[in-house]
Amino acid sequence: MTIQKNISLKQFNTFRVEAFAKYFCEVNNLSELKSLITTDHFENEQKLILGGGSNILFTKDFNGIVIKNCIGGIEVISESKDNVLLEVGAGHDWDELVEYTVNNGFYGLENLSLIPGTVGASPIQNIGAYGAEVKDVIESVKGLSLESFEQNEFSNSECNFGYRDSIFKTELKNKFIVTSVVFSLSKNGKVNTNYKAIENYISEKKLSKVTPSEVRSAVIAIRRSKLPDPREIGNAGSFFKNPVISNNKYEEIKSNYSDLNGYQVDDSSVKIYAGWLIDKCGLKGKRVNDVGVYEKQALVIVNYGNSTGGEILEFSDLIISNVYNKFNIELVKEVNII
Numbered sequence: 429m430t431i432q433k434n435i436s437l438k439q440f441n442t443f444r445v446e447a448f449a450k451y452f453c454e455v456n457n458l459s460e461l462k463s464l465i466t467t468d469h470f471e472n473e474q475k476l477i478l479g480g481g482s483n484i485l486f487t488k489d490f491n492g493i494v495i496k497n498c499i500g501g502i503e504v505i506s507e508s509k510d511n512v513l514l515e516v517g518a519g520h521d522w523d524e525l526v527e528y529t530v531n532n533g534f535y536g537l538e539n540l541s542l543i544p545g546t547v548g549a550s551p552i553q554n555i556g557a558y559g560a561e562v563k564d565v566i567e568s569v570k571g572l573s574l575e576s577f578e579q580n581e582f583s584n585s586e587c588n589f590g591y592r593d594s595i596f597k598t599e600l601k602n603k604f605i606v607t608s609v610v611f612s613l614s615k616n617g618k619v620n621t622n623y624k625a626i627e628n629y630i631s632e633k634k635l636s637k638v639t640p641s642e643v644r645s646a647v648i649a650i651r652r653s654k655l656p657d658p659r660e661i662g663n664a665g666s667f668f669k670n671p672v673i674s675n676n677k678y679e680e681i682k683s684n685y686s687d688l689n690g691y692q693v694d695d696s697s698v699k700i701y702a703g704w705l706i707d708k709c710g711l712k713g714k715r716v717n718d719v720g721v722y723e724k725q726a727l728v729i730v731n732y733g734n735s736t737g738g739e740i741l742e743f744s745d746l747i748i749s750n751v752y753n754k755f756n757i758e759l760v761k762e763v764n765i766i
């Protein structure tokens with residue numbers, strides 16, 4: 429384990445913005461992590477846990493230690509005729525895990541294919557896509573408290589999962605390091621093809637029996653057609669959460685815009701698409717210097733080259749105020765601002 433000083437974080441965030449960490453260290457196992465955080469020198473330093481940096485925007489240098497979680501490994505901890513429990517190291521690449529499960533015929537992660545980042549970050553914002561959320565297959569989350577330095581395990585219900593939310597993003601923000609996640613996957617489950625674009629892909633291919641592997645192929649094809657590849661254009665996926673509004677508010681907007689879509693989250697509220705709101709403000713494809721709204725998906729802010737985190741943040745605030753002025757709806761950022 430090597431602790432480096434004054435390290436550029438540009439290659440460690442998918443927005444590709446420049447920022448420096450006072451200290452930087454990669455940890456490969458639990459004992460390295462424990463010894464790092466309990467040393468006198470680092471006990472009082474500010475700490476930032478970094479996975480793949482695909483949901484982070486650095487707006488300034490980090491005056492503390494960035495701990496890059498590289499704890500890997502997939503272990504089958506129990507298996508029956510119908511189910512398998514997998515414990516996966518927090519530093520494991522998320523999509524490699526999805527590929528592994530699909531190749532082994534396990535159901536549950538296929539709709540979450542091609543999401544960048546690490547396994548340890550997946551419960552933090554309860555990643556979701558194409559009609560699935562990771563909370564539906566998480567058995568428990570294991571990690572280390574940054575306050576007591578003790579190991580803890582949170583059952584699914586203790587994680588307080590919500591839409592792009594969990595206890596790790598709220599009460600335990602910066603207080604807990606996820607070291608592994610236990611997934612409960614079905615061996616003879618049902619695929620979820622309710623999402624319109626997946627349904628279309630399946631019907632075009634005229635598939636009779638749909639397997640997790642086919643759903644994965646569908647999701648990969650759809651994502652590649654709509655989302656920018658961070659290896660080519662800096663971005664962090666959806667910059668904002670989709671807002672939930674009242675039924676009345678929904679009807680009010682719908683009376684002016686017949687193409688408004690949403691889905692009922694409970695009796696009194698509807699979730700609508702933040703990308704649609706941004707598009708209706710005429711901002712899709714808008715560019716200011718090197719920062720812009722992606723032309724194929726208005727929910728994504730992109731760094732065309734040399735934007736700073738500060739410029740991206742300022743641009744996102746411009747989007748928020750445009751949407752607020754037009755619709756009286758306040759968008760909330762999904763990306764973690766540092």
Ligand SMILES: Cc1cc2nc3c(=O)[nH]c(=O)nc-3n(C[C@H](O)[C@H](O)[C@H](O)COP(=O)(O)OP(=O)(O)OC[C@H]3O[C@@H](n4cnc5c(N)ncnc54)[C@H](O)[C@@H]3O)c2cc1C
Nearest residue numbers: 479480481482483544545546548549555556557606664665
């Ligand atoms: C092109 C693109 C598409 C995307 N599509 C989706 C999508 O469809 N659905 C979706 O939900 N997200 C999506 N994202 C966002 C992102 O990929 C996910 O949020 C992912 O889980 C972030 O993983 P990461 O390892 O990169 O986390 P980081 O960006 O490194 O970290 C994110 C947050 O989690 C914390 N964290 C990370 N690891 C740990 C740990 N081990 N313990 C404690 N805290 C930790 C960090 O401190 C930070 O606050 C997309 C991003 C991109 C670039």
